[in-house]
Every structure is written in C-alpha cells, then in structure tokens.
Amino acid sequence: MTEIDIEQNVDEAQSAALELAKLSDEERTEALHEIADAIEARTDEVLEANEKDVTEGERLLEDGEYTQALVDRLKLSESKIESITEMVRSVADQEDPLGKTLSARELDENLELYKVAVPIGVIGTVFESRPDALVQIAALGLKSGNAVILKGGSEALHSNRILFEIIEDAAADAGVPDGWAQHIEAREDVDALLEMGESIDLLMPRGSSEFVGYIQDNTSIPVLGHTEGICHVYVDDEADLSMAEDIAYDAKVQYPAVCNAVETLLVHESVADEFLPAIADRYNSADVEMRGDEATREIVDVEAATETDWDTEYGDLIVSIRIVDSLETAVDHITTHGSKHTDSIVTENADRASTFMRSLDSASVFHNASTRFADGYRFGLGAEVGISTGKIHARGPVGLEGLTTYKYHLEGDGQLVATYAGEDAKPYTHEEFDEEWNPGRLSDE
Amino acid sequence: MTEIDIEQNVDEAQSAALELAKLSDEERTEALHEIADAIEARTDEVLEANEKDVTEGERLLEDGEYTQALVDRLKLSESKIESITEMVRSVADQEDPLGKTLSARELDENLELYKVAVPIGVIGTVFESRPDALVQIAALGLKSGNAVILKGGSEALHSNRILFEIIEDAAADAGVPDGWAQHIEAREDVDALLEMGESIDLLMPRGSSEFVGYIQDNTSIPVLGHTEGICHVYVDDEADLSMAEDIAYDAKVQYPAVCNAVETLLVHESVADEFLPAIADRYNSADVEMRGDEATREIVDVEAATETDWDTEYGDLIVSIRIVDSLETAVDHITTHGSKHTDSIVTENADRASTFMRSLDSASVFHNASTRFADGYRFGLGAEVGISTGKIHARGPVGLEGLTTYKYHLEGDGQLVATYAGEDAKPYTHEEFDEEWNPGRLSDE
Structure with missing residues (x-):
C-alpha cells in the first residue's frame, strides 16, 4: 500500500467518524450483536483462514523464527471463537459511554452550558498477533462511536482479513457508516500512520514495552498505551x-x-x-x-x-x-x-x-x-480498553470512558458577550445544576 | 546553558514536584498570597528591570525589528503590576483542584477504590513576551501543585528575571520546596525541553499558531495548546x-x-x-x-x-x-x-x-x-489556563482542572486476587458510593 492509499483510508475513517458519532446507543449495540452473530455463523471460514496462519507459523517455528508461545496465541478454535463472540456481546451491552451530560452550569438566566461526552474521532491501533485483538478493538471502537484504523501482526494476516471482512459486512448491514473501520496490512504503513496527526486523534499500540515506547517516541499523536509494570x-x-x-x-x-x-x-x-x-x-x-x-x-x-x-x-x-x-x-x-x-x-x-x-x-x-x-x-470499569502508563487523559486501567472526550454545548436565547462586558456588565450567575442537555429545553419553557 | 544544565533544571523540578504534591491547599494558597505581597513590595525593582527591556525594545523598534504593539505589551506600569498581583490573589483563592475524590466504588466489602485528583507533575511552558505571563503560569502551576519550567520571550528577559527571583524567594519563605519553578532563558533550550518526555509531563506553549504548531510537531510530550480559531x-x-x-x-x-x-x-x-x-x-x-x-x-x-x-x-x-x-x-x-x-x-x-x-x-x-x-x-471555570484545540485530556476552555490528573487509591484489609478468580471466584460488588478517600476509614469501622 502506498502512503497515498493510507491517507485515503484515514480520510475515509475521518468522514465516517462524523457519521458514526450520530448513531444512537441502540444502533451501535445492535450492530455489535449482529457482528457477534456473523462471526458465529461464519466460524468455519474463520477457522479455515486461521489454519493458513498457523501452518505458516509452524513452518517458521521449525525454522526457529517463531516461538511456540506465538503459534499458540495465533491458533483459534471453536471455543476460542465462542469466547470472542461473548466478548463482543459483553462490549455491546456495556453502558453507553456517549451522550452523558458530565456537568451543567447556568451562566445566566436562559444561558446554559452543558459538557457532553462524545467520541474522540479516529483511533489508530497497532496490535499483536492474537487474532481476537482485532475484534476486541473494533468492538470497543464501535461501542464508543470512534472510527478505528486496525493494523494487526502479519502472523495473523489471514485470520485478521476474514474477521475484518465479517465485521465490515455485518456492521454495514446494521447501518454503520462505511469506512468506520479500516484494515491496514503492511508493517511500513505504521510509520505513515505516526505522521498523520491531522487526522488521527489517538494511537493505541499494544505489544512489548519496546514497541509501545517506539510508537511514543516517534509520533506527536497522543498515545494511550502501556509500557512497563515494575x-x-x-x-x-x-x-x-x-x-x-x-x-x-x-x-x-x-x-x-x-x-x-x-x-x-x-x-x-x-x-x-x-x-x-x-x-x-x-x-x-x-x-x-x-x-x-x-x-x-x-x-x-x-x-x-x-x-x-x-x-x-x-x-x-x-x-x-x-x-x-x-x-x-x-x-x-x-x-x-x-x-x-x-x-x-x-x-x-x-x-x-x-x-x-x-x-x-x-x-x-x-x-x-x-x-x-x-x-x-476488577476496578469495575466494564470493558477494559487497556492500562495507560501515561498521566494525561487516561491513567491506569482504562474503560470505554477513555475513548471519549467532551464537547461544550451552550444553549441561549440570543445572549451577547457585550451585555456582560464593560461598565454596566451584567454578572454571570455560574450555578451548577442537574439536567441533561436537550436543545429544546429553553424554547419549551 | 548547556543541555546538561537544562536536564539538571528539569530533574530538580521533577524531585520538587513530588514534594509539592504533598502541600496542603492552605500552604499553596498562603504561598501565592506571599508572592503577591512580594511583587507589590518590590514594584520598583520590577519597573527598573522592565525599563531595560523597554529601552532595548524601543531601540529595536527604531531598527524596524520590533512592532509598536510588541513594545506596548512589554511595558509594565504600577497599575499593570497591581493587576498582576490581583490576578495572583485570585488564583490563590480558587477552589482547590487537588485531593477531590472524583469517584468512589466498593469492589467488595472493605475493598474500596477511590479516584483522587492529583497534580500532573512537571509542566513545561514557553510563552510570549508579555511579562505577566510568567507570573500567571507560575501561579496556576503552584495552585495546582505542579512544578513549572518557565521559558519566556527574550524581549522580556530582565523583567522575567526579577519577577522569577521574587516568586522564587517568596515561595521559599512560605515553605514551597526548592526547585518547583525553573527559569530557562535561551531560545535553544526550547528544543532540549521538547526531547525530555521522560521528565516533562505536559507542555503548554503560548504564542502564534505557527509557534504552537511547531511545538506540537516536534515533541512526543503531550501539548495543551491553542492553534487556530476559525x-x-x-x-x-x-x-x-x-x-x-x-x-x-x-x-x-x-x-x-x-x-x-x-x-x-x-x-x-x-x-x-x-x-x-x-x-x-x-x-x-x-x-x-x-x-x-x-x-x-x-x-x-x-x-x-x-x-x-x-x-x-x-x-x-x-x-x-x-x-x-x-x-x-x-x-x-x-x-x-x-x-x-x-x-x-x-x-x-x-x-x-x-x-x-x-x-x-x-x-x-x-x-x-x-x-x-x-x-x-465566561464558562465559570475560574482561572483560565488556556484554550485547547486538542481533543485529548482537555478540550476547549481549560481551568485549573486541566492541570490535574488522577490516581487510584485502593483501601483493603488484605484482599487477594486469588479469592476472586477460578472456580469458586467470589463476585465483585462494584457499587458506587459517596465518600472522600480517608486511609483510616476501614480500620476505624
């Protein structure tokens, strides 16, 4: 894939992210259940593709290039696929991390400020050879309304391809906007992703400390990741x-x-x-x-x-x-x-x-x-997105909340800053209150 | 200053940050009031130093290197110094952003998790020629328990030096740990700062869009900053x-x-x-x-x-x-x-x-x-740290809260993960409750 292709992928994800953010929790939840059903229904195809990866892995094991542990992690079975679909359903049924009013403050009469939880946008992920990682990250992304760029280990290429195809098809059938998930296959493309600070909002690398450290040191995109645990x-x-x-x-x-x-x-x-x-x-x-x-x-x-x-x-x-x-x-x-x-x-x-x-x-x-x-x-955060060793944005164990940010919604009825400035400045009231954002609230009153 | 000196500065700030985090709100507030008093008491010294910057600025204005606007921004007066001390006192009297229990959850009986607001650590700042910027950033840093690295514009060097000396002295007298604020003078040192991801937790550049963009593109340290407003x-x-x-x-x-x-x-x-x-x-x-x-x-x-x-x-x-x-x-x-x-x-x-x-x-x-x-x-966030055009950690107008992160405090009475794993796993209760963290709570009961 050329750098231009990658940019096209990421642009598509960015456009899709805006549409994805508008889906209701019901729509996202339903789509995840359909993804789980589709993986279940197409288990044979997944196992067949996985067999190719495992065969290649065993060959490289014999050549001493792979470890037994790596081949074991790679290998899927009916029961592993069952636990993958269970995981997708459990992410589906998490509490919606979006749309919550995090705080509400009256600035003045009929001038109300709401801080509302929204998706981050486009999340770039680079992960290890375990094929369930692709499914898990796609599921967490969809539940939190984020578009995802998925780059898996080349060892799991065939498994990842079929799982991605199943997810893409099922999500499209369920009305999820095209392009919300992008599958990137080449190792070289990772470096292209690291440069795309204009369009990728967050990177979530998974893998060894060295790998996560490499990502952190080579991008100005914020990184949610885990290096060492001493x-x-x-x-x-x-x-x-x-x-x-x-x-x-x-x-x-x-x-x-x-x-x-x-x-x-x-x-x-x-x-x-x-x-x-x-x-x-x-x-x-x-x-x-x-x-x-x-x-x-x-x-x-x-x-x-x-x-x-x-x-x-x-x-x-x-x-x-x-x-x-x-x-x-x-x-x-x-x-x-x-x-x-x-x-x-x-x-x-x-x-x-x-x-x-x-x-x-x-x-x-x-x-x-x-x-x-x-x-x-164990902390009760629901689906685990990962553990962050950074201090900014999300720290320690991170739940779906870590894949959200917020927007300020201000509802007024024509207020001007000039009214609150200068000699006869009207004072602000600045009082917190307990109400969900609802754009009709002021006109209904 | 050599790169080694800069590293020493930043190391000192890092050690001081750990001590600073332990100061009570009363201690931080009191120190800020003493800083305000000291600036007031030493107004003449500040004006004298500022005169040097202004004279140099006017010379460069004549040579066409500076603009009148820049020289105007540089110039201090008694009334400007008054408004600086007023600002410091207003930051001092803000609600403490630290120590708050953001959420509390029972994981099981006598196993209680508290998410507690804490300082971020070391904040690196690079700012414009306005001499009040140094004072404002130091004040915001101290109130939020963060060590600060201060790099001001060279145009304001004499003013910044004396203001920094006054702040450092007054803070030391008030018991703030040495090294919590570091003054960096050379333009070249900015690039050294950008490389110190191990010791600087957050960068807050202020200045033109181009300048903030340059910082963002040239560091892997998280940046809280503001580029464009269209x-x-x-x-x-x-x-x-x-x-x-x-x-x-x-x-x-x-x-x-x-x-x-x-x-x-x-x-x-x-x-x-x-x-x-x-x-x-x-x-x-x-x-x-x-x-x-x-x-x-x-x-x-x-x-x-x-x-x-x-x-x-x-x-x-x-x-x-x-x-x-x-x-x-x-x-x-x-x-x-x-x-x-x-x-x-x-x-x-x-x-x-x-x-x-x-x-x-x-x-x-x-x-x-x-x-x-x-x-x-206007949003009622209190002292304004800045406006962030990033989506991660802090978005839009940012108050003191934006200079905090959190720590998880877990209080138990000897709980083991083995109890909650395997066949006879004890279930978690995972119930939110409303209580401030207090490490004696379980033993008091």
Whole structure:
C-alpha cells in the first residue's frame, strides 16, 4: 500500500467518524450483536483462514523464527471463537459511554452550558498477533462511536482479513457508516500512520514495552498505551505480617506474566527477621526465584540481587527483595526504580498508608491489597480498553470512558458577550445544576 | 546553558514536584498570597528591570525589528503590576483542584477504590513576551501543585528575571520546596525541553499558531495548546433574524482580535434577502470589511471572497459571508474549513439545533448565543489556563482542572486476587458510593 492509499483510508475513517458519532446507543449495540452473530455463523471460514496462519507459523517455528508461545496465541478454535463472540456481546451491552451530560452550569438566566461526552474521532491501533485483538478493538471502537484504523501482526494476516471482512459486512448491514473501520496490512504503513496527526486523534499500540515506547517516541499523536509494570509491595514495620505474606504471595504467584504482578518486595528492617523466612517458604513452595540484597541474604538463603534487578520487569516467577530502614527509603526506592504503575503498602497504621499513597506518583497506590487488583475489570470499569502508563487523559486501567472526550454545548436565547462586558456588565450567575442537555429545553419553557 | 544544565533544571523540578504534591491547599494558597505581597513590595525593582527591556525594545523598534504593539505589551506600569498581583490573589483563592475524590466504588466489602485528583507533575511552558505571563503560569502551576519550567520571550528577559527571583524567594519563605519553578532563558533550550518526555509531563506553549504548531510537531510530550480559531455563525432559515443580527455583530465586533470571534457567516438562502442587508448595515457602521461569495454579492455590495477566505483567521474587523442551501451544506462547510473551535447556530428549531450540534466535531457548539462566550471565565471555570484545540485530556476552555490528573487509591484489609478468580471466584460488588478517600476509614469501622 502506498502512503497515498493510507491517507485515503484515514480520510475515509475521518468522514465516517462524523457519521458514526450520530448513531444512537441502540444502533451501535445492535450492530455489535449482529457482528457477534456473523462471526458465529461464519466460524468455519474463520477457522479455515486461521489454519493458513498457523501452518505458516509452524513452518517458521521449525525454522526457529517463531516461538511456540506465538503459534499458540495465533491458533483459534471453536471455543476460542465462542469466547470472542461473548466478548463482543459483553462490549455491546456495556453502558453507553456517549451522550452523558458530565456537568451543567447556568451562566445566566436562559444561558446554559452543558459538557457532553462524545467520541474522540479516529483511533489508530497497532496490535499483536492474537487474532481476537482485532475484534476486541473494533468492538470497543464501535461501542464508543470512534472510527478505528486496525493494523494487526502479519502472523495473523489471514485470520485478521476474514474477521475484518465479517465485521465490515455485518456492521454495514446494521447501518454503520462505511469506512468506520479500516484494515491496514503492511508493517511500513505504521510509520505513515505516526505522521498523520491531522487526522488521527489517538494511537493505541499494544505489544512489548519496546514497541509501545517506539510508537511514543516517534509520533506527536497522543498515545494511550502501556509500557512497563515494575510494581512494589512494601511491608511496613506496622504490617500485619500474615496479611503481608498473603499479599506478597498473591501479587507474585497468582499470575506472574502480567504487568500488575509485583517485581520487588521492600521489607522494613524491624520485621525482616520474622517476615522473610515465612515468605521465603511460601515462595519456595511455588518455585519463585528470590533475589535479595545483602541484608536479606543474611536472613534467608536466596540469590544476590544486582542493581539491574531493581529496574527489571521479570514477568515471571522471580522476585527481588530489599530491606529498607524506613518508609521514606521505601518511597525513594520506588520513585527511583518504579514505573509509576501500581505499588502497595501493607500496614495497620493509617498515617503511614496515607504518606505512602500521597508520596508516590503511581497510577494505582494500594493499602493492604494485592497489586493484582489494578485492572479494568476488577476496578469495575466494564470493558477494559487497556492500562495507560501515561498521566494525561487516561491513567491506569482504562474503560470505554477513555475513548471519549467532551464537547461544550451552550444553549441561549440570543445572549451577547457585550451585555456582560464593560461598565454596566451584567454578572454571570455560574450555578451548577442537574439536567441533561436537550436543545429544546429553553424554547419549551 | 548547556543541555546538561537544562536536564539538571528539569530533574530538580521533577524531585520538587513530588514534594509539592504533598502541600496542603492552605500552604499553596498562603504561598501565592506571599508572592503577591512580594511583587507589590518590590514594584520598583520590577519597573527598573522592565525599563531595560523597554529601552532595548524601543531601540529595536527604531531598527524596524520590533512592532509598536510588541513594545506596548512589554511595558509594565504600577497599575499593570497591581493587576498582576490581583490576578495572583485570585488564583490563590480558587477552589482547590487537588485531593477531590472524583469517584468512589466498593469492589467488595472493605475493598474500596477511590479516584483522587492529583497534580500532573512537571509542566513545561514557553510563552510570549508579555511579562505577566510568567507570573500567571507560575501561579496556576503552584495552585495546582505542579512544578513549572518557565521559558519566556527574550524581549522580556530582565523583567522575567526579577519577577522569577521574587516568586522564587517568596515561595521559599512560605515553605514551597526548592526547585518547583525553573527559569530557562535561551531560545535553544526550547528544543532540549521538547526531547525530555521522560521528565516533562505536559507542555503548554503560548504564542502564534505557527509557534504552537511547531511545538506540537516536534515533541512526543503531550501539548495543551491553542492553534487556530476559525469560528462560524450559521443563520438558519428558521432563525429569529433580529437575534441572528445581534449575534453576528457581537461575535465579530465586540473583540475581533481573539480566537473566539467569528470569521465566517453562513446564511441560509431563504433568509439571505432579508438578513444580509440588515447585517451589512450594522457591519458597515462598525467598519467591518465584508467578503462574500457570488450569491451574497447579488444581495449586498461587498468584496469578493476567495477560497482562502474560508480558511483564514482574520483576527480583525473582516468577515467572510457565504449563502448555503441547507443546514447540511453549512455543516459540510464548517467541517471542511473550520478549526473545531467554536461554532454557533441561530435557529428557533430545536431539532435543527440538535443536528448542528451533534454533527460538528468542535470543542464548543452553541445554539442562539455569540461565539465570544467560549472562554474559561465566561464558562465559570475560574482561572483560565488556556484554550485547547486538542481533543485529548482537555478540550476547549481549560481551568485549573486541566492541570490535574488522577490516581487510584485502593483501601483493603488484605484482599487477594486469588479469592476472586477460578472456580469458586467470589463476585465483585462494584457499587458506587459517596465518600472522600480517608486511609483510616476501614480500620476505624
């Protein structure tokens, strides 16, 4: 595809976005249900296309170019397709993120300002080889009224093509404006997308930290994405140690591959003698490799941690342990080595919890809970769009709300700024009130 | 200053930001009042320094390098300094944008999630020659708990230096952590700032559209800024024409130099014969230059508009006029030529207003009101941080809230994710409730 083609794709998406924004929640919901039905009805076609990707993947596995894990992620089955359609229906049935009046303020009599939730516009996404990613992103985009540019991994090309075709057809049948979703296939086109700040409003890359970092560094388009998760649990000297043990265990062992798993335990020196042997037993029973600082290794028999350990996201059954002499040292360690993702303090002392939570600049700061709770579903945000490690617009776990922005709607009956300026300026009333935007409101009164 | 110096400045700001975030509203408010007092007390020093800038400015004016307007903007007086200190006190007394619990949700019994407003961190600002800009940005930063990097115009260097010194001294006396504000002097350092995505969280450039555009195109740091304002008033066939006349007049004449002034009038063909002569009289009386399309010029005697007129922000007593055959054509014109800033429809028909407001992707869409209302003060947002033409994070007029982000605080009593996963998974309750975050809440119960 040439750069001109890509620009045409994105232009089409931009025009479609304006039409899409006008669909009602019922229309968007209905379209998503039709997409789910269509995927279900055309399961055989999807499996057939997927078979081509898997065969090619296995060939590259033999050549040592692919890993088994990659081929496994690629592979669809009837039951996987079932869970994909279930996911689409669940996104369909989420509460509508659009149209809500976020705030309403009377500026003066019959001059009413409404802040209304609207779609962002055009969202560019570049994602990993898992074929369900294309479906999920398209579904989240449609539910939130955004046009989407979809660029999947080349490993899943055949699967993505047929899934895209099914989605496009079903959405068109349901009255969704043509062009709302665009499928981009070539790796080179990603760099063209990064330059299109005039027409793409937000980028959502998914993949390795390096990949997301590359996107962030090479575009002036806002990026909603997730780089690193170096999460900490700090066991305070006033911790309930049995609670600390459970939390440290859960945060590492329950699912070590994810970004909200703990990587470093910080233990107050006055409880280390009691706490470390106990947690070491638990970790040993789960085959967790421990790497400790010198002080830790005087208490328990573990590997030595090096400076790089403090900066490493293992994503695996490995944990680093450091003994600290104070809450302040723990905070300093996290500020220096953390990734501003999720950090938890275990303590019975509310003041110390407050200091910890206020001192850290992390998206999620927890008190007496496992870091693993940092997740859109657990937070009750509904469909999870992703986790953001940025601070602007959306931070931490992001729900559909993260794919919206707002517009100011002002309803007047002929007001002029001149009336409110100069010597005899009329004052503004500026009073908040509780009412949904309705353009007929003033004339009905 | 070398690049290393700049990095040191920004590092200092980053460390200070963490301390600054812990100050109470009382401490920040008090510091701002002390800054205002100090500026007042040291008025003579400020005027003396400003005199140097003005003298240099007048020299460059003679050489034809500066404009009179620039020299005027540069010049301070006792009364201007008074209005600067008044502004600082008014920012001081704004409602605290920090610490508010934005939402609270029970995930399960004694597992409570709070979304809490916090500062963004480090804000980089590059601004015009007006010396009050430095004071205003420092004040907004301090009130919202953000560290600020201040780069002013070289024309105001002496004024900025003394104002910065006064602010720094007064803030330090009031207990604000050292390093929270950094003054950068060299033009070359701006490019170094643009590369510091690791340590600068947000950029706020102020200046010409070209300048803000340059910043946006040359950084991956999020930018809160304002480029163009090409605003429209559409006079519908169901408009109250006398109201339309007043709005079109106010939107152009009340203050033509600002971004929310109207640049193009779109008039429905069925009312053009009646409306155009009337508004032309009003505009003529205020020396507004009109440029119309062919159909307009058949009705009133005005200059011819060219294609470039539709894309031009005049910022002056000039207006372009086009006759359209429908609401849809008006919407298309605005979508093609507008800048997504502020657009207003004049109509007595609520459905047509609704269509207009829903169809446009503009930050502010108005019904029967002058475009000139698009402003933070008029919207009741308190201190105005600026107007954003971006869609992400903050859109349209931005108050102090735009300088905040949020953190998730989770309060538990030892909850583990394992309890809520697998076969016997405990369900989440996910119920919103109305309570401020207080880390002692669970233990107090």
